[in-house]
Amino acid sequence: MRETNRQWVLAERPAGRPTVECFDLVEEAVPDPGPREVLVRTRYMSVDPYMRGRMRDADSYAEPWDVGEVMHAGVVGEVVESNSPKWDAGDVVNGNLRWADYAVADEDQLVAVDPERAPISTALGVLGMPGRTAYFGLLDVGEPKPGDTVLVSGAAGAVGSVVGQIAKHAGCRVVGVAGADEKVHWLTGELGFDEAINYDTTENLRAAVAAACPDGVDVYYDNVGGPITDAAFANLAVRARVVVCGQISLYNAEERPTGPRQLGELITKRARVEGVLVRDYVERYEEANERLARWVGDGTVQYRETVTEGLENAPDAFLGLFDGVNVGKQVVKVSEYEPG
Amino acid sequence: MRETNRQWVLAERPAGRPTVECFDLVEEAVPDPGPREVLVRTRYMSVDPYMRGRMRDADSYAEPWDVGEVMHAGVVGEVVESNSPKWDAGDVVNGNLRWADYAVADEDQLVAVDPERAPISTALGVLGMPGRTAYFGLLDVGEPKPGDTVLVSGAAGAVGSVVGQIAKHAGCRVVGVAGADEKVHWLTGELGFDEAINYDTTENLRAAVAAACPDGVDVYYDNVGGPITDAAFANLAVRARVVVCGQISLYNAEERPTGPRQLGELITKRARVEGVLVRDYVERYEEANERLARWVGDGTVQYRETVTEGLENAPDAFLGLFDGVNVGKQVVKVSEYEPG
Structure with a gap:
């Protein structure tokens, strides 16, 4: 001691x-x-x-x-x-x-x-707060259905990596956005994402998301905000769900953006955007804990x-x-x- | 002829x-x-x-x-x-x-x-597309409950004026935002809105919304976008619902805003933002038509x-x-x- x-x-x-x-x-x-x-x-x-x-x-x-x-x-x-x-x-x-x-x-x-x-x-x-955030944010707010396309930003992070793997387990096509080739390879390799985009080396994010999500984005799980989120919004499918979990690209901005702009896509696509805070699900933590432990144990979630x-x-x-x-x-x- | x-x-x-x-x-x-x-x-x-x-x-x-x-x-x-x-x-x-x-x-x-x-x-x-848009947007997307505070932008317009009156009928406190004193007086006079804000003569919209909605905004029905929407987002209550019906302040912008910014309030407040398009409710038009006609007939909706x-x-x-x-x-x- x-x-x-x-x-x-x-x-x-x-x-x-x-x-x-x-x-x-x-x-x-x-x-x-x-x-x-x-x-x-x-x-x-x-x-x-x-x-x-x-x-x-x-x-x-x-x-x-x-x-x-x-x-x-x-x-x-x-x-x-x-x-x-x-x-x-x-x-x-x-x-x-x-x-x-x-x-x-x-x-x-x-x-x-x-x-x-x-x-x-x-x-x-994975068995703590970030894992549970991924679990409830994706499943309860994002409501993915088999066949849906799920786009995840911050995809190689603590939350995003779990989101993508649960979405695969739920029968979805999963596309991740991350900021390094090493991360992209991890996502599409070990983690089984269908595609991943390196935002740092991609000039036209909007076109890259469109190419990776040809039927549009049914669920966008947002950990970052900013230009990646702009690209996601431009590619929403009709009745898309956007899970706002984090906005890390904006947290250090000295001049914070004044508010939401250009919500017009939500009308066109009748899409829903909703924030998630894991502590709202405290009554159901045990459900998430048990399933995440099982999935980690059997390799479903790495x-x-x-x-x-x-x-x-x-x-x-x-x-x-x-x-x-x-x-x-x-x-x-x-x-x-x-x-x- | x-x-x-x-x-x-x-x-x-x-x-x-x-x-x-x-x-x-x-x-x-x-x-x-x-x-x-x-x-x-x-x-x-x-x-x-x-x-x-x-x-x-x-x-x-x-x-x-x-x-x-x-x-x-x-x-x-x-x-x-x-x-x-x-x-x-x-x-x-x-x-x-x-x-x-x-x-x-x-x-x-x-x-x-x-x-x-x-x-x-x-x-x-009132008995056509704008009335039905107000009806389904407010009731189905906004889900107002008695006691909720409902904020409406474009409140003196074809849709907003009906939204506010249905919200009053649903037991809500209703605050409208409009751009002329004549409109403000109509809203708080004949239409029975609890308060109305003239955005054109209000310097600090965020403070004005805060003052008019001391318990926060439970439902924000957005017809306009832009700075009024910024002020609304800054005052959302926990579990607020934002109905995106129109963005008229942005329709003529030559440089359109690139996308949504500053969605952080949605996490803090676990709020939901959703677009509405009336034609999605075509199967239920008769429901809206009948009720709107009844409410116009008995003076509930002017x-x-x-x-x-x-x-x-x-x-x-x-x-x-x-x-x-x-x-x-x-x-x-x-x-x-x-x-x-």
Whole structure:
């Protein structure tokens, strides 16, 4: 056990693209858990695009972080001290904890992670929030039917890669958009996407989407916004469904676009655009968890992780999301997990 | 009966805002109906914003008109010659006919208009396509519930004015956006809207919508697009529904916006945006017709018409739509109807 607890605090709010100056690493004594609390040692910590919203002092679906406050993150860790009858030292748990080596958690704030089922880091990715977001966003909002064409942006990311594979399993033609040839090859190779478009080397995205989706796009699962979304909207099929899950290409814009423009295609195509937030489905998490675990177990859903070593590198891992550095889920490995 | 038939043809496609140069008035002999056809004399002709789309040589939900072709319009007219057992001279009929004094119609292309029920021109407005668009767009796509706040843009137009009144009837708080004080007074006076905003004299539309809709906008019925829609999106309530019915503020843009931007509010609010096209509801027209007629009969739904006299002035009537000249439904009176 370390003597001190390193924690990342929000040093300043970013204007536009965040930099390492926005983060401060501070040290304090490892805290003691109170009654019905446990001390969790972080093994893996998640960095996610939505965190950019919490750095902003604006109304969003997640509370903004205060400057000087320790930042929150999905964590998979190990209970090292327990004042709760629910948890024993050595238990692997998942919870919304901190960008830190250790955190004290209320006994009810944690869920168990089964280290026999899959590598524990997957509780932050394919078997965690991103996997469930893909599951509910695609199936409940996108409503894919066999034979539909499903277009996914951010297709090689934590959510997009799962969306595409579930859509294949649902009998759809699946086209992914990603920003590197390595990603495109992963999508059309291992993951079984029908086609993939490298937006970074494609001059006319609209024409590329049209060529890859000759019958139009029945479901567009949007993780990015911006020009890729423009190209998708120009190719919607009649009665298309657009799932708005993320808008990562816009999160760092200093001048944010004022609002939606050119919704005319929605009239022409009688299409539906709807936002998805996974926490609305909390009553059905178990459904998603069970199916995703089964699909990962039988190979229906494959995954990759991009692992950054060391809590000290967490800001870099986070900033890399906006450059598309990661393939699959980006996690930070904070300490070594040694199965008990 | 006139000796000649005046007809408006599309002279050239507009670049940006159409002008009178886009229209040519040509004369030909009054045509003779063939077997199972009738000759209809136009009493009223409709001009509608969607016609701007037909002047463009681009894929839309309505076929583009060819240059040199007589333009189509919703018409209420009187049968003056019939080669069909279905229709007699003197019958008042409604159909998609022409910008013309007379048109030949197939016997199956017409529906009967009951001149006892309401002024026959209403078959082009509150009891016609605009009324049904309001009915299905609001009720089927917007899904208003009692207590919801419904915001309507283009609120004093043919569709918007009906939307707001049906929403009141459905137990909603209704806020309209229009472009003249006269319209605002009509909305909050006769039509019973709770509030109305004159966008032309309001500096901060976003703040004005926030003030008029303190609990957020549950249903936004969009006829206009552009800055008013930006202000609406900034004030959506959780689980809001946006009905995209028209985008009149964008129809004449020379540089059309590239696509949707800033869909982030849809995630935050898990809101839905959906386009509506009335012809998708053709199987249920009778439902809308009956209810709208009942509501007009008992005063639940009131209406106004802006009547332009003379076929020769039809282009001006059409162009005025883009300046918001009309209050309620804009029609062109082509010849006098004298009930038989």
